[in-house]
Amino acid sequence: MKGIFSVLVENKDGVLSGVSGLFARRGFNIDTLAVGETDNHEISSMTIVSTGDQRTIDQIEKQLNKNIDVIKVRRLSEAKSVCLEMMLVKVAYNASNRSSLIELCQITGAKIMKVAPKFLLLEYHGEPESVEDFIQLLRSYGIQEIQRTGTIAMEKV
Amino acid sequence: MTGAEAMIKCLEAENITKVFGYPGVAIAPFYEGLYNSDIKHILVRQEQNAGHAASGYARLSRKPAVCVVTSGPGATNLITALATAYADSIPIVAISGQVSSKLLGRDVFQEADMRGATKSFVKYSYLVKDPDDIPSVFKEAFYIASTGRKGPVLIDIPMDVQNSTLKKPFVYPDSVHIRGYKPEIKVNMNQIRRVVQALAQARRPLLCAGGGVILGNAETTIRAFCEKFNIPIVHTMMGMGVIPKSHPLNFGMLGNNGKPYANNAVEQADVLIVVGARIADRAVSKPESLARRVAVIHIDIDTAEIGKNLGPTIPLVGDVDDIFKILLEEEIRPADPSWIAELEDIKHGTVDTRVFSDRYVNPNLLVQTLSDKMDDNAIYVADVGQNQLWSADNYIMKDGRFLTTGGMGTMGYSIPAAMGAKMFAPERQTVAVCGDGAFQMCMNELATMRENNAEIKIVIVRNNYLGLVREYQYNLYNGHYEGVRLGEWPKYDKIAEAYDIPFFICSTNDALDETIDAFLAYPGASLMICDVDSNDRVK
Numbered sequence: 001m002k003g004i005f006s007v008l009v010e011n012k013d014g015v016l017s018g019v020s021g022l023f024a025r026r027g028f029n030i031d032t033l034a035v036g037e038t039d040n041h042e043i044s045s046m047t048i049v050s051t052g053d054q055r056t057i058d059q060i061e062k063q064l065n066k067n068i069d070v071i072k073v074r075r076l077s078e079a080k081s082v083c084l085e086m087m088l089v090k091v092a093y094n095a096s097n098r099s100s101l102i103e104l105c106q107i108t109g110a111k112i113m114k115v116a117p118k119f120l121l122l123e124y125h126g127e128p129e130s131v132e133d134f135i136q137l138l139r140s141y142g143i144q145e146i147q148r149t150g151t152i153a154m155e156k157v
Numbered sequence: 158m159t160g161a162e163a164m165i166k167c168l169e170a171e172n173i174t175k176v177f178g179y180p181g182v183a184i185a186p187f188y189e190g191l192y193n194s195d196i197k198h199i200l201v202r203q204e205q206n207a208g209h210a211a212s213g214y215a216r217l218s219r220k221p222a223v224c225v226v227t228s229g230p231g232a233t234n235l236i237t238a239l240a241t242a243y244a245d246s247i248p249i250v251a252i253s254g255q256v257s258s259k260l261l262g263r264d265v266f267q268e269a270d271m272r273g274a275t276k277s278f279v280k281y282s283y284l285v286k287d288p289d290d291i292p293s294v295f296k297e298a299f300y301i302a303s304t305g306r307k308g309p310v311l312i313d314i315p316m317d318v319q320n321s322t323l324k325k326p327f328v329y330p331d332s333v334h335i336r337g338y339k340p341e342i343k344v345n346m347n348q349i350r351r352v353v354q355a356l357a358q359a360r361r362p363l364l365c366a367g368g369g370v371i372l373g374n375a376e377t378t379i380r381a382f383c384e385k386f387n388i389p390i391v392h393t394m395m396g397m398g399v400i401p402k403s404h405p406l407n408f409g410m411l412g413n414n415g416k417p418y419a420n421n422a423v424e425q426a427d428v429l430i431v432v433g434a435r436i437a438d439r440a441v442s443k444p445e446s447l448a449r450r451v452a453v454i455h456i457d458i459d460t461a462e463i464g465k466n467l468g469p470t471i472p473l474v475g476d477v478d479d480i481f482k483i484l485l486e487e488e489i490r491p492a493d494p495s496w497i498a499e500l501e502d503i504k505h506g507t508v509d510t511r512v513f514s515d516r517y518v519n520p521n522l523l524v525q526t527l528s529d530k531m532d533d534n535a536i537y538v539a540d541v542g543q544n545q546l547w548s549a550d551n552y553i554m555k556d557g558r559f560l561t562t563g564g565m566g567t568m569g570y571s572i573p574a575a576m577g578a579k580m581f582a583p584e585r586q587t588v589a590v591c592g593d594g595a596f597q598m599c600m601n602e603l604a605t606m607r608e609n610n611a612e613i614k615i616v617i618v619r620n621n622y623l624g625l626v627r628e629y630q631y632n633l634y635n636g637h638y639e640g641v642r643l644g645e646w647p648k649y650d651k652i653a654e655a656y657d658i659p660f661f662i663c664s665t666n667d668a669l670d671e672t673i674d675a676f677l678a679y680p681g682a683s684l685m686i687c688d689v690d691s692n693d694r695v696k
């Protein structure tokens with residue numbers, strides 16, 4: 001199963017390595033990890049997505065709670081949360097497929113950030129699955145480079 | 158006031174009177190502070206033993222004890238002791254010197270990333286960059302080490318921070334506020350209700366006490382609880398001391414090195430109250446199947462322990478002593494005496510089929526005789542190996558302490574830990590029991606012991622082998638003994654002579670009584686060799 005954790009942590013050095021080290025040491029998986037400051041610069045927010053069985057996901061929550069630099073842990077359900085991921089991608093094009101690529105961007109809502117002679121630099125964001133789908137669609141053009149933020153999530157309620 | 162002076166002030170505010178350590182340049186400013194203070198520094202002979210000595214001291218004082226090391230190799234030498242304390246939840250505050258903060262990260266002489274290296278072996282750690290942070294860091298460190306699930310905390314402190322002057326006046330905070338750390342857990346009364354209901358229905362309740370009972374100072378309350386409701390007790394190796402051996406409700410140590418009748422009691426129980434124990438692989442071999450069979454009430458201060466190895470029916474988180482004080486107030490029908498009688502029958506029907514050579518001293522008899530003759534409130538520190546398992550199996554617990562390293566199983570723990578314990582409680586008889594292998598890992602501390610008049614008694618169970626590994630090779634590798642023979646060295650009488658302590662030797666069962674009497678009667682530190690057959694096994 002998938003575990004999505006929204007975690008508030010102290011914004012201090014060593015905290016990120018402490019949290020990621022906890023996953024490494026106990027053999028927990030990190031699928032994605034996104035970190036940024038909150039409105040309070042002493043506190044950072046992390047979204048961690050992990051997969052594992054029920055016991056593992058429960059243990060992750062408990063071990064995160066046990067970490068002294070962790071202020072708050074929330075386990076989010078996919079259904080009740082907004083999950084988003086952002087991506088930058090360089091896609092190759094040529095004269096014959098250029099217009100179909102631009103059309104694809106229009107349909108999917110991807111933004112063209114830069115038009116270079118041999119590639120387009122696109123920005124795309126959406127639910128993690130739609131990011132995956134979009135990547136699949138781009139494959140036939142030729143992906144040169146890709147940067148993904150990992151999931152960030154927030155409860156709707 | 159300099160950072161180093163502030164460090165001393167903090168230790169004084171925490172009523173620290175002794176620190177165990179080993180100096181070097183990166184911690185020299187702090188030693189200058191020590192020189193000008195009343196805190197006594199105990200110079201060990203290797204940093205690991207500063208940590209173990211602090212562990213022994215802390216286990217007796219039931220408060221955090223302090224060890225101090227220098228940067229680089231001094232600090233890395235300490236890591237094994239930190240890991241050992243962490244595994245057994247022993248409160249220690251470890252101070253390590255560090256290279257100047259301006260040089261951090263440049264791999265200068267004797268720089269080691271101590272925070273990074275110890276991440277998974279300490280409860281928390283600090284790298285102090287501003288001398289004005291010293292009071293709050295120390296306050297927090299002592300607080301974190303001694304509350305919740307206890308454990309070691311590291312303060313890594315660069316030389317320049319020790320040397321520079323505080324800009325603000327020194328104020329030692331009287332309270333702590335850490336956003337992510339709230340160790341005082343209010344006991345959940347709904348869960349208490351569920352526990353009471355489960356116990357009301359139980360026909361064969363059993364309590365399994367772990368080291369957390371002792372760490373939580375809950376021995377008396379738990380004994381009273383079990384007496385009131387007539388609930389038999391088994392314990393883990395770390396839970397030894399929760400209840401005297403002679404107590405009618407004591408059914409011994411469980412686990413693969415424990416008593417068959419203790420394990421049998423676990424098999425027979427319908428409600429099992431697990432307290433302050435992680436139910437690790439050594440205690441219960443198949444925890445999953447156990448949880449399917451019996452209702453497990455799991456009580457621990459550490460939420461993360463619950464469900465880690467054992468799926469509990471009823472989890473209950475909080476201070477163990479608080480919880481049992483509440484439970485003690487309940488009115489539940491005491492368990493039927495027939496359940497105890499059944500366990501009694503099994504206990505008395507158990508025959509020990511192990512065969513021991515009578516060429517030398519029978520190790521079971523050794524531990525029985527020794528612990529029987531020891532003072533009621535004596536401290537017994539068992540090292541690691543066959544000697545530890547023989548000790549745990551045969552120890553006659555009265556009103557004393559049985560200290561060992563259950564979580565990490567670190568050879569060489571016994572002598573430094575016994576020394577630390579003795580320094581806290583000089584009036585209590587203290588005996589370290591170790592194998593000839595482990596002795597040679599920590600015998601350098603005999604000098605510390607002598608130098609500081611820590612009059613501990615040392616028993617070496619000599620079989621000229623790394624016995625437990627040899628036994629493993631016997632069982633699993635057809636007796637292909639590789640890398641386990643210690644041979645004939647050193648000459649232990651010469652060691653005793655070198656440290657100017659009396660030497661006793663016992664090589665037969667017949668001589669046991671007399672030798673132990675003389676060994677214990679000698680007023681100061683002494684060394685006793687007990688020869689056992691290298692073919693004697695634990696199982």
Ligand SMILES: Cc1ncc(C[n+]2csc(CCOP(=O)(O)OP(=O)(O)O)c2C)c(N)n1
Pocket residue numbers: 541542543544545566567568569591592593594595596618620622623624625626
């Ligand atoms: C520091 C350390 N190294 C290695 C081990 C693995 N080990 C466990 S028991 C043992 C043998 C101990 O031999 P000895 O101290 O002579 O005790 P005996 O088993 O003979 O009683 C060893 C090597 C360990 N527990 N700790």
